[in-house]
Amino acid sequence: MPKNCNFIEKLREVGLRPTKQRIKICEVLYNREKTFHFTVNDLVKMISEQMSQKISLATVYNTVHAFEKKGYLKEISIDSQKTYFDTNTSAHHHFFDEDTHELIDCDGSDIDKINIRKTITGKKINSIEVLVRIASDNQNQK
Amino acid sequence: MPKNCNFIEKLREVGLRPTKQRIKICEVLYNREKTFHFTVNDLVKMISEQMSQKISLATVYNTVHAFEKKGYLKEISIDSQKTYFDTNTSAHHHFFDEDTHELIDCDGSDIDKINIRKTITGKKINSIEVLVRIASDNQNQK
DNA sequence: AGCTACATTATAATTATTCTAAACTATTGA
DNA sequence: TCAATAGTTTAGAATAATTATAATGTAGCT
Numbered sequence: 001m002p003k004n005c006n007f008i009e010k011l012r013e014v015g016l017r018p019t020k021q022r023i024k025i026c027e028v029l030y031n032r033e034k035t036f037h038f039t040v041n042d043l044v045k046m047i048s049e050q051m052s053q054k055i056s057l058a059t060v061y062n063t064v065h066a067f068e069k070k071g072y073l074k075e076i077s078i079d080s081q082k083t084y085f086d087t088n089t090s091a092h093h094h095f096f097d098e099d100t101h102e103l104i105d106c107d108g109s110d111i112d113k114i115n116i117r118k119t120i121t122g123k124k125i126n127s128i129e130v131l132v133r134i135a136s137d138n139q140n141q142k
Numbered sequence: 143m144p145k146n147c148n149f150i151e152k153l154r155e156v157g158l159r160p161t162k163q164r165i166k167i168c169e170v171l172y173n174r175e176k177t178f179h180f181t182v183n184d185l186v187k188m189i190s191e192q193m194s195q196k197i198s199l200a201t202v203y204n205t206v207h208a209f210e211k212k213g214y215l216k217e218i219s220i221d222s223q224k225t226y227f228d229t230n231t232s233a234h235h236h237f238f239d240e241d242t243h244e245l246i247d248c249d250g251s252d253i254d255k256i257n258i259r260k261t262i263t264g265k266k267i268n269s270i271e272v273l274v275r276i277a278s279d280n281q282n283q284k
Numbered sequence: 285a286g287c288t289a290c291a292t293t294a295t296a297a298t299t300a301t302t303c304t305a306a307a308c309t310a311t312t313g314a
Numbered sequence: 315t316c317a318a319t320a321g322t323t324t325a326g327a328a329t330a331a332t333t334a335t336a337a338t339g340t341a342g343c344t
Contacts, residue, residue, distance in 0.1 A: 077221040
């Protein structure tokens with residue numbers, strides 16, 4: 001059974017027409033064991049390597065943002081200019097390696113649940129994100 | 143006693159020459175009761191309003207980054223393309239209002255200390271940042 | 285098969301930031 | 315006090331990520 005059928009259904013559910021390009025995007029994003037992190041640029045590169053015809057940047061941006069809006073992707077904030085996305089949409093936190101610019105997932109046992117005592121009237125909490133910045137520890141090696 | 147003397151000393155300590163422009167930047171950043179958040183653009187606007195001659199974007203970027211490197215300013219990561227800076231350099235976390243794009247400080251009593259159980263060999267933790275995204279709560283008003 | 289609405293695409297536009305090189309100025313020492 | 319010099323400022327160009335545009339293409343209904 002071709003896996004693409006799932007993606008066609010998935011796209012329909014989300015209200016997107018299943019086109020060649022979008023199915024390809026789905027394949028690259030979701031046809032894998034583990035969730036992963038990527039930038040739009042990464043994604044375009046991956047797709048270009050796997051397709052004969054090239055895909056437009058605009059299409060990738062549009063589709064990725066459509067997925068994000070529907071909750072199939074999560075955006076991650078890091079100070080660099082680039083926007084990272086995560087195919088792991090469950091609530092979790094991240095380590096960011098400032099040397100390699102690599103993002104690493106934390107699971108529930110790595111960080112205790114964050115308890116926010118402050119409330120702001122008329123506002124609800126959309127999300128709580130923890131970013132732990134790490135870098136090589138040269139202290140001991142010198 | 144003119145307050146500028148402090149800024150001249152401060153700049154010298156940081157290893158920057160105290161020029162008109164830099165002193166003006168210091169005044170706008172540190173001549174106030176409370177710490178605050180800003181983007182480089184905000185800062186240029188504030189300075190332009192207070193000075194007859196205009197200040198170059200490049201100067202502001204250079205100076206702000208010099209301060210940041212020395213620990214006199216903190217950079218804050220938010221998904222938008224803009225980089226926010228904070229004159230409050232102590233360890234603290236933030237609320238980000240997604241409606242108004244306003245940043246709000248949390249103090250120690252708002253969020254418990256974050257305990258990270260995960261360690262990555264050869265890497266040290268540089269910082270732990272919590273960002274709580276909030277937005278207007280329309281659930282009850284509809 | 286053909287219509288129509290939605291998609292894709294290349295390209296231009298926009299925005300934030302960094303770079304560059306020429307003009308300027310604070311500091312140092314004579 | 316004044317000139318030399320090393321660091322600064324500046325306007326504008328360059329870059330990079332992202333978004334908008336408008337012409338062309340295509341999925342899905344009839």
